Amino acid sequence: MPPTPGPVTTAAGGPPSRPPMGWNSWDCYGTTVTEEEVLANARFVAEHLLEFGWDTVVVDIDWSDPTAKAHGYNAGAPLCLDEHGRLVPDPGRFPSSAGGAGFAPLAAQVHALGLRFGIHVMRGIPRAAVAADTPVLGAGVGAAALADRTNVCEWNPDMLGLDHSHPGAQAYYDSTLALYAQWGVDFLKADDMLWPYQAADVEAYARAIARSGREIQLSLSPGRDLSLSRLAHLRAHATTWRICDDLWDRWEDVEANFARFARWAPHAGPQGWPDGDMLPLGRIGLRAERGEPRHDRLTPAERRTLVTLWVVARSPLMIGGDLPSSDPATIALFTNADVLAVLEATGNREVLREGPLVLWTAQGDGVGYVAAFNLGTEPLAVALDSLDVDLPARLGRVEELWTGEAVTTSPVTAQEDATRGVAPGSTAVPVTIEPHGAVLLRHTP
Structure with missing residues (x-):
């Protein structure tokens, strides 16, 4: 059996010499991915891609929503919460989470494959927790006292902002990270962090990770209009940060990232990795936000361009297609060791x-x-x-x-x-x- 992954380091024990690489459920399953689908992709990664450096599997947004649907979000969704107002997995889609186990059993199965386990999280505190005024662990107050109703995500209805002038806001993030560490989470995709730029939340999340006692990579999204003036702050608090909005299987999306990568790539390295978003390649749109089930609409030349640009710019690489049902030509894009070696080059x-x-x-x-x-x-x-x-x-x-x-x-x-x-x-x-x-x-x- 492959060993459970250890800390993310180079052979010399320092920061990683290449950006994170793995698979993410968003482009193929949107808000609706199931435990069985995550494991099917994790097994594919372990069998076919791990030897090339792909080692992370990420469950994207709305894993706590029993009513999740393709092509959007549900206002007022009955999110699954624990007694402290923290989101927990929907046991209908993630059966191993039943009985308060959370993602620990799924993470253990992913770790047993030699892979790292990641989840998506949203900035702020659930509206449902605020409405119920659930007691926040370590805060001495209920969730309602911590909410900032003036700083709310414009595209997802689940969360309210946190009032960082109240010490309980940090306590809430600390409590969530303690839970994720208990589950065995290795990678966090933290959303609604960069547009507009949420400096207080970025700092609070980084502190909570440091206090969790577990090494966890922090990836910040989305990156619309992200200024290079934020570089020092990003490097101080995150592993990766998005430099664009969501990227889909359209040439115009790929082409637009040439200018962004030209600006950001010289600053990629062990101090942090500018992220051009996921690779929307292979079988996507099965139950995703945009489009119907399809093999991605890029031409073979455009697919090669996308991977080449992301590699030479040293961007994080997260495959968005359902791997077991993607065609061999797509999988071959991810298994060229000579191409992937450019991720460890310098002066890109x-x-x-x-x-x-x-x-x-x-x-x-x-x-x-x-x-x-x-x-x-x-x-x-x-x-x-x-x-x-x-x-x-x-x-x-x-x-x-x-x-x-x-x-x-x-x-x-x-x-x-x-x-x-x-x-x-x-x-x-x-x-x-x-x-x-x-x-x-x-x-x-």
């Missing part, structure tokens, strides 16, 4: 954006990486100047990592004309890129 950055061509570079362990993207609708053939993409003037072996094929390069002499746009003394690296496509090159001296 955009170096050129001109017309449809976008170029990124990064440096690995003795190798150089170049990601070339075509945002246009026609095939693009270009000769890259090696010195323009942080490669040496004279090159060793260059290969394209998605295909594994060698790329034939040619040094440019002073006598040669410059019709290819490559300076004398450099090496020309010819690539042809599909519409909305990408190539990912690795140079080995």
